[in-house]
Amino acid sequence: MSEPLQRTPLYDLHVELGARLVPFAGWEMPVQYSGIIEEHLAVRRAAGLFDVSHMGEVRVxxxxxxxFLDRVMTNEMSTLKPGAARYTLMCQPDGGCVDDLIVYRFSENEFFICLNASNAAKDIQWLRDHVGTAKVEIIDECKLWAQLALQGPLAEKILSLVTTLPLASIKRFGFLVGEVAGASGCVVSRTGYTGSAGFEIYLPAASGIQVARALLTSGKAHGLIPVGLGARDSLRLEANYPLYGHEISERISPIQAGLGWTVKFNKEQFIGREALRRQAEGGPTSSVVLFSLNDRRIARQGATVYAGETPVGEVLSGTFSPTMNKPIGTALVAAGYVNSEQLTVDIRGTRLPLTISVTPFVK
Known part of the structure; x- marks a missing residue:
């Protein structure tokens, strides 16, 4: 028998709000409330509130x-200042991705890491397996936190209604710790996964519904609505943000995924360094590309990409973009074809031309 789905601290609120709940990474999560397109556009035009409490947290x-962290992460941790966060990856020795993460530095010797839900247990074990002789504690805090993402151009205005934290002083990838809607010890960071402005809020699990309800009530007049995983996916694809198991995985490296900027070869050693250096210097055999379709049909994960009659890649993600009003997606394409204007994708026996985009659809 499969294990029962986990529920976030906000589960009862999702039911109250009429969310459509689906299995995701072992969790019972809201995929939508009022509708994916409406929720997507609310984030682009006003604000949306996401429950992302399924994400994992670990303290080092x-x-x-x-x-220790410089040895297991591709990005540089020694230059990260307290009060700041940094996007990074952990890689295998062959360069494949263990996960992508955000690392927050609380003090000289204390860090807090956000992990993907599907990888949380694996990531924590990976960290523990590579401690070696390092004098560090790896503390699993996944059960301690709820996490909300407040995203959209009005996010700061709405959040200011329920906290006295000086939000304007928080720079991109910066954070403060304080009280939000009566809940103390909240971590408020100017980060997100939508391509719109906003914040991510880590808060004690028991305060999850209290804070979410306060935000939804205070933000209603400004157009704030709850948003599910369906719109989260279309928002992140428009911004060309990767999702583990799609654009990055154990078989797709940061170099292939266009995330070479997170790989700091100036560090003397980190796991995967030599394999990634060879890819960076010689060029990867395949790369991830962003595309759109001038059709109503969506290219889904696994669909074959062709150059003429030659299969040259596969679709990694696909969805409908409310902003572009057409289907978009990503594909892993053989190196010689990443800039081709002659690529097509097979959708149920029909070949449709792809238009490759070298920039995200939202900035």
Missing amino acids: RGRDAVV
């Missing part, structure tokens, strides 16, 4: 925390 602390 100790005198060797910086050295």
